[in-house]
Amino acid sequence: MRIAGAALNQIPIDWDNNLYNIRTAIEQAKAAGVQLLCLPELCLTGYGCEDLFLSEWMPQMALAQLQKVRPWTEGICVAVGLPVRLNGATYNTAAVLRDGEILGFAAKQYLALDGVHYEPRFFVSWMAGETTTVQWEGEEWQLGDLVFEHQGVRFGFEICEDAWRPDTMRPAARLKGRVDLIVNPSASHFAMSKTDVRYKLVMNASRNFECTYLYANLLGNESGRIVFDGEILVARNGHLLLRNQLMSFKEVDLEYIDVDFATPLARAEELVPLPAPDEYRELNQALSLALFDYLRKARSKGFVLSLSGGADSCLCAVAVAEMVRLGVEELGVEEFKRRSGCFEPAKDVVEQMGAGGPSVQQTGEAAAGSSSQALTTNQQLVNQLLTCAYQGTVNSSDDTYNSAKELAESIGAKFYNWDIDAEVSGYVGKIAGAIGRELSWATDDLALQNIQARVRAPGIWLLANIKNCLLITTSNRSEASVGYCTMDGDTAGSISPIAGVDKDFVKKWLRWAETELGYPGLRHVNNLQPTAELRPLEEKQTDERDLMPYVLLNRIERLAFYDRLSPKQVLATLLTEETGTDPELLKTYVKRFYTLWSRNQWKRERFAPGFHLDDYNVDPRSWLRFPILSGGFAAELEAL
Ligand SMILES: Nc1ncnc2c1ncn2[C@@H]1O[C@H](COP(=O)(O)OP(=O)(O)OC[C@H]2O[C@@H]([n+]3cccc(C(=O)O)c3)[C@H](O)[C@@H]2O)[C@@H](O)[C@H]1O
Numbered sequence: 001m002r003i004a005g006a007a008l009n010q011i012p013i014d015w016d017n018n019l020y021n022i023r024t025a026i027e028q029a030k031a032a033g034v035q036l037l038c039l040p041e042l043c044l045t046g047y048g049c050e051d052l053f054l055s056e057w058m059p060q061m062a063l064a065q066l067q068k069v070r071p072w073t074e075g076i077c078v079a080v081g082l083p084v085r086l087n088g089a090t091y092n093t094a095a096v097l098r099d100g101e102i103l104g105f106a107a108k109q110y111l112a113l114d115g116v117h118y119e120p121r122f123f124v125s126w127m128a129g130e131t132t133t134v135q136w137e138g139e140e141w142q143l144g145d146l147v148f149e150h151q152g153v154r155f156g157f158e159i160c161e162d163a164w165r166p167d168t169m170r171p172a173a174r175l176k177g178r179v180d181l182i183v184n185p186s187a188s189h190f191a192m193s194k195t196d197v198r199y200k201l202v203m204n205a206s207r208n209f210e211c212t213y214l215y216a217n218l219l220g221n222e223s224g225r226i227v228f229d230g231e232i233l234v235a236r237n238g239h240l241l242l243r244n245q246l247m248s249f250k251e252v253d254l255e256y257i258d259v260d261f262a263t264p265l266a267r268a269e270e271l272v273p274l275p276a277p278d279e280y281r282e283l284n285q286a287l288s289l290a291l292f293d294y295l296r297k298a299r300s301k302g303f304v305l306s307l308s309g310g311a312d313s314c315l316c317a318v319a320v321a322e323m324v325r326l327g328v329e330e331l332g333v334e335e336f337k338r339r340s341g342c343f344e345p346a347k348d349v350v351e352q353m354g355a356g357g358p359s360v361q362q363t364g365e366a367a368a369g370s371s372s373q374a375l376t377t378n379q380q381l382v383n384q385l386l387t388c389a390y391q392g393t394v395n396s397s398d399d400t401y402n403s404a405k406e407l408a409e410s411i412g413a414k415f416y417n418w419d420i421d422a423e424v425s426g427y428v429g430k431i432a433g434a435i436g437r438e439l440s441w442a443t444d445d446l447a448l449q450n451i452q453a454r455v456r457a458p459g460i461w462l463l464a465n466i467k468n469c470l471l472i473t474t475s476n477r478s479e480a481s482v483g484y485c486t487m488d489g490d491t492a493g494s495i496s497p498i499a500g501v502d503k504d505f506v507k508k509w510l511r512w513a514e515t516e517l518g519y520p521g522l523r524h525v526n527n528l529q530p531t532a533e534l535r536p537l538e539e540k541q542t543d544e545r546d547l548m549p550y551v552l553l554n555r556i557e558r559l560a561f562y563d564r565l566s567p568k569q570v571l572a573t574l575l576t577e578e579t580g581t582d583p584e585l586l587k588t589y590v591k592r593f594y595t596l597w598s599r600n601q602w603k604r605e606r607f608a609p610g611f612h613l614d615d616y617n618v619d620p621r622s623w624l625r626f627p628i629l630s631g632g633f634a635a636e637l638e639a640l
Pocket residue numbers: 446449450453483484485486487489490531532533534543546599602628629
């Protein structure tokens with residue numbers, strides 16, 4: 001039998017988009033002679049519909065939309081994910097359709113509640129072995145723990161999280177021996193290195209439950225924060241039959257394989273491992289697709305970025321350039337432009353920019369570039385999609401200016417340069433007059449730092465509004481943990497692409513990108529110490545001097561909020577791991593971390609939407625909840 005999975009790039013309650021992709025997948029499958037097709041979890045409504053799943057009308061609407069899919073299934077068997085609401089409870093199901101008929105609804109038994117997933121809020125889990133019926137306009141179908149049969153092949157379901165439970169509990173345990181095929185429609189979030197876990201899960205399931213296992217994940221940045229990698233896997237008795245390229249920019253990625261169910265296949269002795277994951281490359285692909293989908297789904301025209309020449313903003317600039325490179329590589333220029341929604345349909349990029357084509361140099365007072373050589377096609381696209389500005393003060397250095405300018409020019413971004421000293425002095429003078437004293441670094445250190453970061457916000461927002469662009473804010477996970485940022489200053493923005501990535505990884509990624517992706521424009525930043533440049537230059541402010549080494553900050557953060565250890569346990573772990581560091585200093589760092597962490601929860605509540613890219617993040621709306629007001633670990637830190 002020819003079986004297939006299709007990864008779909010869906011949008012919550014965008015019925016036209018979702019049905020269009022479902023239809024495209026079914027048509028492609030039929031054209032390829034596929035007999036059985038698995039579509040991802042909740043693909044009809046979108047996975048990220050949140051509290052809409054709790055309404056009566058939305059699941060009802062989904063059932064109505066499912067009727068439109070029926071005629072498309074003439075000659076093929078298709079599993080389509082949708083919510084079904086019965087007696088005040090919503091179930092997460094996969095409908096099986098064939099030849100225009102609905103054969104039944106398989107219901108999810110185990111709901112995901114790990115980090116970014118919050119399913120028990122929306123759904124009720126289905127009891128193993130139970131079935132009921134669904135009625136709709138005079139028709140009635142079975143719903144629950146069901147086994148189906150198509151052309152002599154018996155199949156049952158695990159829906160995403162069902163497969164992540166112990167072998168003794170999961171639905172596959174009950175399906176073993178009763179089916180030839182287990183189908184898994186999924187909405188499994190991306191995290192670096194996770195594909196390896198998923199691969200083992202599917203391979204082991206096919207081996208331990210002696211079946212063929214067909215797995216299909218959602219694709220893209222569906223609803224804002226979570227990225228799906230569109231993984232399709234088929235394994236049989238521990239042998240891999242199919243694994244696709246992840247993170248496609250296409251709306252539909254259909255993959256199929258022939259399985260001879262009639263001919264036995266010996267169980268694999270051992271699983272063939274995947275090559276070790278390349279986290280730098282994975283992050284690059286996930287970030288690129290996440291940005292592309294966010295841009296087009298938010299119907300914006302591009303990005304604006306306050307580019308300091310430091311690590312965080314440089315990474316964000318390269319991410320946009322990589323979004324263009326990877327998107328064009330897969331889709332081609334015209335399709336990339338069409339899908340982005342950022343370009344006039346009939347006009348060419350070059351045409352839009354004037355007869356001579358664009359150059360890096362900007363005209364007028366804001367011009368900063370000096371090079372006037374013609375840009376490559378990708379640079380022209382970046383030029384349309386990314387506008388950067390360096391906003392210096394008396395505390396800024398030539399190093400960061402050169403870093404920003406060279407990087408922006410090398411990727412083709414528009415680059416402006418202005419200083420904000422007049423605005424800073426204006427505010428400082430005004431307030432000094434009001435309170436009747438001068439402000440000084442000796443008495444007003446933080447206030448004088450923060451006003452500089454804040455004064456950068458209005459101008460860059462103005463530019464974003466004029467251009468109808470998303471304003472990128474460059475916050476990373478490490479600074480979010482300790483609130484090392486100025487609220488409404490450097491946190492100002494509408495999208496925070498690297499808020500889930502720690503600073504140590506940011507620095508390592510940039511070194512990798514300079515050589516492996518070929519961005520020589522990163523050479524400056526890769527030689528710079530991270531610095532806020534908010535104090536007078538002679539003070540040589542660096543992040544790590546203000547805080548602690550980023551590697552340690554990252555380690556403490558992980559131990560405290562991923563491993564969920566107490567402050568005492570965190571310190572004890574560090575003392576065994578960091579034998580070369582003074583124990584008193586380690587204690588100071590642990591105290592500083594927890595104190596800053598507690599004080600700054602309110603800031604984490606106010607960050608712009610960020611992507612989930614690592615195995616955890618500190619965003620209260622997607623992974624980590626913590627009280628805004630708390631005792632701040634006072635007793636626990638005192639006892640250290
Ligand atoms: N629970 C709570 N709920 C609501 N608000 C709360 C609060 N606790 C304090 N606050 C308020 O928070 C305000 C202080 O926060 P905020 O004004 O943001 O600033 P703050 O946290 O005092 O200082 C910002 C820190 O970030 C560093 N920084 C800033 C900018 C850029 C960079 C860089 O790396 O480039 C680094 C800077 O060196 C400094 O250490 C105060 O007005 C305080 O009243």
